[in-house]
Amino acid sequence: MPEGHTLHRLATALDEAFAGHPVRVSSPQGRFAESAALLDGRTLERAESWGKHLWVHFGHDDLVHVHLGLYGRFDVVRDAASVPPPVGQVRLRLVRADAGEAASYADLRGATACELQTSAQRQALVDRLGPDPLRADADPDLAWQRIRRSRAPIAGLLMDQSVVAGIGNVYRAELLHRHRVDPFRPGASLRAARWSEMWADLVALMADGVRTGVIRTVRPEHLDVAEVDDPGRQSYVYRRAGEPCRVCGTRVRTRELQGRNLYWCGRCQPRFRSRALQ
């Protein structure tokens, strides 16, 4: 589930479990062992996220940079009765060192990135990221300046982390459907007002994702109550290829775009034709 909301939640969870406390740091799997040894026993100052990136600050310019990639996960367990032996490939394990018998712990698995960084390295990375809708200081105009100047399809631009940080395949597909935007439309063909609406919606959707831990994009009137699966996890088009659109009933379409599956409704999101081509 790692889109931006997941990382934002994770930063909060890590803060609540560890911030201000000494932490045992280890790498049961071994791939982060050297850095873990360096950090072991030190105080975890805070955790923060920007888009899909997470940093855990240990002071003295030592940060752990984490990127979950497609299937990484970071499980945070608070006040466990006991800390269980690691299951599977645990790249990084944090355990509160000052909590006696009951202790909070966190296990990282499958991450694309788990590496020691300096604050300068963090800054260099952040400089390459677009605004994160979950950050209060995010400036949607920075994204807009990129979009309005690009002939690339808006579906690709939305997934480009240097345009907007934190959108993944689900928010991308769902946002475009909610705004009836053709995924293949060049960024430059959008109008500023449309982007303002999309950004505001994105902020609300992702904030909901942070609250609930789930991506919920379907408005109540479009929810299928009869559907057996969890109504909280319904989508308009994401991973619904061939199924009827929740709004108009047309079969949801899918196509690979830049190596990722794209989903859209050909009727709700009709093909954009530029005036220049007519």
Next chain:
DNA sequence: ATGACATGATAAA
């Protein structure tokens, strides 16, 4: 047991 697939990103061709 085996294979396909996944809410990601990068480097090489």
Next chain:
DNA sequence: TTATCCTGTCATA
């Protein structure tokens, strides 16, 4: 564009 990495889960055999 393609290959590659990281790990877990689910469907199929």
